[in-house]
Amino acid sequence: MADQISHDYDTTMLDMLQIIWGEGYLSPGGPQAVREIVAGIDLAGKRVLDIGCGIGGLDEMLVELGASHVTAVDVAAPLIALARRRVADPRIAFEVIEPEQALPFANASFDVVFTKDAWLHVIDKRALLGEVHRVLKPGGRLAGGDWMKGPEPFSADMLYFIELEGIPYHPTTLAEYGLMLHQLGFEDVKLVDINAWYRDLARQELARLKGELFGVMTEKLGAEARDHFVEDWRMLTVVLDKGELRPARLWARKP
Ligand SMILES: C[S@@+](CC[C@H](N)C(=O)[O-])C[C@H]1O[C@@H](n2cnc3c(N)ncnc32)[C@H](O)[C@@H]1O
Numbered sequence: 138m139a140d141q142i143s144h145d146y147d148t149t150m151l152d153m154l155q156i157i158w159g160e161g162y163l164s165p166g167g168p169q170a171v172r173e174i175v176a177g178i179d180l181a182g183k184r185v186l187d188i189g190c191g192i193g194g195l196d197e198m199l200v201e202l203g204a205s206h207v208t209a210v211d212v213a214a215p216l217i218a219l220a221r222r223r224v225a226d227p228r229i230a231f232e233v234i235e236p237e238q239a240l241p242f243a244n245a246s247f248d249v250v251f252t253k254d255a256w257l258h259v260i261d262k263r264a265l266l267g268e269v270h271r272v273l274k275p276g277g278r279l280a281g282g283d284w285m286k287g288p289e290p291f292s293a294d295m296l297y298f299i300e301l302e303g304i305p306y307h308p309t310t311l312a313e314y315g316l317m318l319h320q321l322g323f324e325d326v327k328l329v330d331i332n333a334w335y336r337d338l339a340r341q342e343l344a345r346l347k348g349e350l351f352g353v354m355t356e357k358l359g360a361e362a363r364d365h366f367v368e369d370w371r372m373l374t375v376v377l378d379k380g381e382l383r384p385a386r387l388w389a390r391k392p
Contacts (some may be wrong), residue, residue, distance in 0.1 A: 144306045145213060145258070149362045151192070156350055156357065157342055161194020161223060162348050163256035164282070165338060165384075174386060175255065180204040183248040185273060188240075188265070189203050189255020193220035193231060199251060200228045208247070211255075213238040237261055244272045245255040247278065252281035254384070257308040263317050273391040285311045285330070285383040296382045298372040301365070311385045323389035332383040339377050343370045 146154075146163070154163045164170075180203035187196055199207050207229045211217050220231045230249035234241060237260060250269045259265050269279055286308040289297070299306045311328050320324045346354065347365050354363040376382040 144282065146191075146216060149358055150303070151216075152208055152220075152357050153354070153362070153366050156330050156353055157346065159194065159195065161192055162336070163191040163194075165342075166282075166336060168198045168201075170253065170282065171195050172202065174251065174282055175199070175202060175249070178249060178280055180249065181208075183209075184208070184246065185249045186210070186242070187253075188234075188269070189258070190217075190220065190231065191255070192216055193224045193226055193229065194298040195251075195253055196220075196229045197224055197226065200226060204228070204249070206230070208232060210234045210240075212213055212258075217369055223237055226338075233272055237256050240268045240272055242272045244271055245277075246272050248274055248277050250277070250279045250281070252283065254282055254284055256281075256336045257284040260307050262309055262314070263321075266279075266321055266323075268373045269271045270391055275391060277391045279318075279387070279391075281388075282331075285314070285385045287379075287381045287383060289381070292379070294372065294379065294380060295376050298382070299319070299370070302370040310389070311383065314385075318387070318389045322392065323391040324392050325388070327388040329386045330383055331385055332375065332377060332380060335384045336374070336377040337369065339374050343367070345372055346370055350384070351370045 144353055159167050182205045185199055185204045185207045187207055190211050193209055196207045196209040210232045212234055214233045215382040217231045217233045250273055256262060256265065267351055283353055287309055313331055315326055315328050
């Protein structure tokens with residue numbers, strides 16, 4: 138059994154996610170996904186806040202794309218410690234934050250708030266979005282991605298998938314995100330469902346786990362964890378195909 142370095146993402150999970158998604162990345166799409174999320178936003182000279190940064194691969198990409206400073210925050214202290222060991226760049230500051238609490242930043246501190254596939258773990262998204270609004274400068278942009286759910290209650294398949302994942306899932310619908318963003322006074326709200334994109338990619342990922350990555354998974358994770366993740370990915374393809382899990386992107390601007 139692997140060391141438990143974090144309540145949610147243990148070392149086995151971190152190894153697994155990086156085998157499939159690349160070093161420093163705990164979500165799908167790699168550097169290209171970061172590029173797509175910030176496309177059309179000039180990051181040059183901008184101060185960016187990344188909420189739910191994991192181990193920092195995306196933050197390295199944000200500075201590569203021109204951000205002058207990235208404050209990268211996560212609730213998991215072990216992941217922040219790992220991010221600090223991985224990334225030694227004075228333009229990136231990693232900080233631990235408390236879950237479901239006000240962000241420890243002054244009003245109007247950031248030009249851009251970025252996030253990727255982390256807010257599904259947040260219970261009170263309205264409060265978080267209110268905080269995003271507060272810490273953004275006037276004219277500041279929210280640019281992110283998250284894993285949404287479909288409109289129906291979770292099926293037995295979805296509950297089994299969440300059990301296999303072993304981390305807390307509190308996804309909402311993309312429509313609910315849109316409603317909250319409008320109610321909070323954001324403008325230029327743009328929401329894009331990318332379920333179809335990930336449905337295809339996850340199927341390719343499952344094939345790679347059973348094929349070219351089988352050996353490295355066995356070596357790094359052991360047979361038991363390898364088999365667990367192959368089953369996890371099989372169920373990922375099932376809930377994506379059923380439309381119950383719906384990765385999406387979202388953009389908005391604070392007036
Ligand atoms: C799937 S990982 C994505 C990490 C990173 N954004 C990436 O794409 O590599 C989800 C992250 O959300 C973090 N997280 C969980 N609950 C959170 C919360 N309430 N606020 C912010 N981040 C949270 C986890 O610790 C984890 O690092």
